Amino acid sequence: MPVGERAGTPRLPPRWFIRLAWVAHRGGLRVLGGRVALWRPRGRRWGTLRLSTTGRRTGTRRDVILGYVEDGPNLVTLAMNGWGAPEPAWWLNLQTHPDATATLVDGPRPVRARAATGDERTRLWARWRETDKNLDAFASRRPSETAVVVLEPRAGGPGPD
Template identity: 35%
Template sequence: MSVEAGTDPLNPIDNETPWVARQIAEYVATDGEKPTFRGGAPLLLLTTKGRKSGVWRRTCLIYAEDAGRVLLVASLGGAPKHPVWYLNLQANPEVYLQVGARRFRAIARTATADEKPPLWDRVVGVYSDYADYQLKTDRQIPVVILDPVDD
């Protein structure tokens, strides 16, 4: 018996944006060895539960690491609004990650104002365009901390 796509975090619906869908497919096919983003920025797969739909969805994002935690930036390229994945994890902080061949569950939270400066420096060090994205928008771009959960 098959599980309907999106009803289970292990069988999510993939981001349908064509270039993101290609990244996800290549990531899954190579266990995370490919692709990387511009400038060699590392990528992971993030699966979140929809805040309205309850559907599990997966996207491909740049990440950084800090003391065993995973860091994400909710930039949306400097758009005036937050990305949907960020809104979803605010409502449902339990997420699923694939980093390379490693798959695990994590709990997401937004870095506090006190925590953010050194974390921001770390993520900008991985992908410098984030600094430009912040200049393009009036909103404060969040840094998300993902703490792995031991199962």
């Protein structure tokens, strides 16, 4: 996107600051046992969850903190990597191993991940837009479309613990 077209795009903090904030948040989750670092979505605000995936190359457990909204029994997040260009590692991991565990305030939940498409993607993107009026402007910073990731409940079984 040409620089002139970005004139109306809201500013993001520097990349190092975004990464530092997420590292601090993960540290808070470990130290406080998840009671403060995870919260439920309320009204037009998103919540946070810890997603445990299986590494696509190593096969080891990988944890990440994500924002989410609810869509019935499903949890919905955006594969945005702090609005940076590359796809986030957790999303690449889920494309290889879609079974994961989402830990919410009330405990762990086995999930299976998939990308929303078509009308469902449009509807869920609009739901996310309710939480941030600048969503489209931030998303325009990425060279590819931001995946809307649906985490569907699944029966307990193999997947990251």
